[in-house]
């Protein structure tokens with residue numbers, strides 16, 4: 263679950279070759295790593311069946327969606343637009359579930375087309391009921407427990423707006439009665455991390471809730487399986503997490519006679535360590551003897567915002583243009599946006615802190631590879647800030663060939679919807 267395999271596939275030589283043929287910065291993904299992660303996810307221990315949905319917000323590139331879909335993974339979409347994007351990528355509506363902060367106005371049409379609906383608030387449930395009376399629905403519940411490494415990634419507990427607060431089930435039943443809705447699926451996602459104990463706790467709380475939801479046949483425990491993006495981090499082991507979960511589902515069956523299907527919804531786990539960014543060193547500056555040495559890159563928060571947004575630490579390696587690696591020194595690595603939060607070497611989990619990292623000494627023009635950039639980078643960034651275009655995305659196919667899966671945006675495309683009303 264770390265990025266060793268990716269770094270061996272996107273070797274120094276291949277990185278140089280790619281940078282020779284493509285403008286940097288460029289995202290590079292590995293089909294082999296995507297398929298390995300899909301296999302690991304599907305092999306998670308379970309009692310009565312497992313469905314894996316890919317949280318496509320992590321990386322919604324059509325080729326990524328299709329590789330995972332062909333590997334037997336369904337889709338979780340976070341907006342009506344993501345749903346439509348998945349459908350345009352050729353995913354069957356019945357393999358798409360929407361779990362959104364904003365329920366789209368065409369939810370009735372999507373539902374009638376076969377898309378599954380996961381209501382994340384009482385208002386959403388009501389909105390769905392009005393346009394689809396008699397329908398089947400899932401409810402996302404905030405079980406009152408939070409996890410995640412910072413407040414910015416925590417999606418459960420009192421400080422989270424995600425899901426229906428667990429004490430409001432009576433209101434859920436009221437709405438369901440009014441619109442003759444049947445709750446066939448239940449869902450929690452609290453960003454549980456790597457600790458099997460936390461996953462077990464969430465499962466027990468969620469199963470307990472399912473006792474009062476008699477028609478529920480599928481329980482989704484969401485995503486949030488932590489990955490190790492660098493040597494210091496520990497990733498989630500799905501085998502270790504799955505064993506107590508399997509026991510919890512079995513115990514639920516013993517107590518209730520109901521065999522629930524287990525669902526998980528990973529994003530990062532499937533794609534995070536399947537991608538990286540190749541960038542070029544554009545400048546080197548320092549702030550004197552007591553200050554820092556900085557590497558400035560031709561990428562930044564417009565391509566990768568995780569470090570500046572929540573102190574996400576990515577593995578960074580330098581490649582000298584000559585191929586000869588020089589002595590090492592400590593650097594802060596920063597992006598090219600005119601924004602002091604455009605940093606790539608934050609303190610772990612603290613975007614306000616700076617942590618120099620030891621790298622081979624570089625010159626302007628040298629290359630840098632930022633790993634762990636398959637999830638929440640191309641799909642979540644300060645796109646087009648400073649008018650930097652969206653970078654190209656490449657896929658290293660299983661056979662080793664490298665294909666473009668998104669072209670670099672042109673300035674014309676960047677401005678195409680603007681209307682000049684001034685003579």
Ligand SMILES: Cc1ncc(COP(=O)(O)O)c(C=O)c1O
Nearest residue numbers: 317451485486487527528529530
């Ligand atoms: C509802 C839901 N499911 C799944 C995920 C995927 O999380 P991760 O990428 O941490 O696995 C998210 C992420 O925010 C989410 O909100």
